[in-house]
Amino acid sequence: MVVPMAVDSRMSEAPRTYGNWRRPTSPGLLGLGTAGTGLMFIGLFVVLVVLMASTLLAALATAAGFGALLLLLVTKDSHGRNVLTRASSRLAWLSARSRGTHLYRSGPIGRTEWGTYQLPGIAAGTRLSEHRDSYGRPFALLYTPATRSYSVVIGTDPDGAALVDQEQLDGWVAEWGHWLANLSDEPGIEAAAVTIETAPDSGSRLRREVSLNTDEGAPEFSRAVLDEVVARYPAGSSTVKAFVSLTFAAAARAGAKPRKPEDMARELASRIPGLTGSLQATGAGAAHPMSAQELCETVRIAYDPAAAALIDEAHAQGELPEMLWPDVGPSAAEATWESYRHDSARSVTWSMTGAPRGNVQSGVLARLLAPHREIARKRVTLLYRPIDSARAAALVEADLRSAEFRASASRKPAARDSLGVRAAAATASEEASGAGLVNFGLLVTATVTDPSKEADARAAVDNLSATARLKLRPVYGSQDSAFAAALPLGLILSKHVSVPAELRDKL
Known part of the structure; x- marks a missing residue:
């Protein structure tokens, strides 16, 4: 998905709305993209060659083969996936299951090196180190060798929308749009992600706070009220945590050697204070870079929710449960076609295949982000890929030409094609006036402790x-990878797929 980071201009009296996000299209005929249309012409040429060199029956058989292939590309489901894509996903899953790669065992009796609890799947090769920024704050630096990228995770404390007037909310949304647009000007940045996690509250922090501030000479009635509050309040309550992960390229430029963690940390140490400071204007509250210990605890609890109570209890008693990155993974995990079982829980991850149609208000995701009684732990991750200004101009112009081609390919264009031309023209106009452009997606992970x-x-x-x-x-078929991508690790999914996303879009 691509959305221009510009606020919709409306009258101050009317509710402010946002929209005009669209998926970039590729010009083609009969519902095909550029690559699909090229394949169709190649098929016609091959049929003509076979017809001249052989019999009519052979030419008809060749045409039937190419026609069946094109039919697989044209036939799509409600999520825009064609038959060929769904079939390849099923075959890849059957291949992974036959090799046993959907099963994971770690620890002393597992298959990991040195008997550690290494992270599984696409996060297995990540390496963690800790450094300090220019303010002296420790920050975790995560290196992913498969994509040659470094990630920094920022912890935030969102202010929330309760008792906040609409003008302030509109200001936060505008600042968030500016923050995303400015990411394209950050040197070396490749992706950003925002993770909102809701989970049940264990009550350890409340119990510790009350015990430390209770006067020994307080009346018995007051002490009894406090004890009852401590005992009953955690039941049904929840915690909300927000993380912002930023991913940078290890190489300073194309063709250069990847930088070492020490060199990358030295460069990011002076940039992190500016990034955290600008986040506060977006309503994210106090933002701080997460330390290695905090990141280890977050990932450990995600794979084993039963450990959350133990970790909270240790913090309540003033102890620090020291963790190492090779020991934060699950001891056992099993990926199925539609779910993911890991240690003490089972999770299902969804991906967004369609953005909201039409215009929406700022609180459109409020209920999705809020805690839910039927879901023990819920994680909503917004994935962003900033597009630099030089490439954004060419992208929106190409998208406009593609929309105009689709509308002019028929004597009576469909209403959707006409609307597509107007939406592409609006996006090009906003980009020309200075708005930023960003690709975005969304992952939702629901975790339950009771199957x-x-x-x-x-x-x-x-x-x-x-x-x-x-x-x-x-x-389907990639629940383990989607689960890891929804964590605040800065993983870039498009760099882990076999077929590039650009080629799939042109089919």
């Missing part, structure tokens, strides 16, 4: 996606 509640969690996410006007689809 019998998985169906309820699925139904809850389906209902929440309807309220957010999103079109979500379970990540």
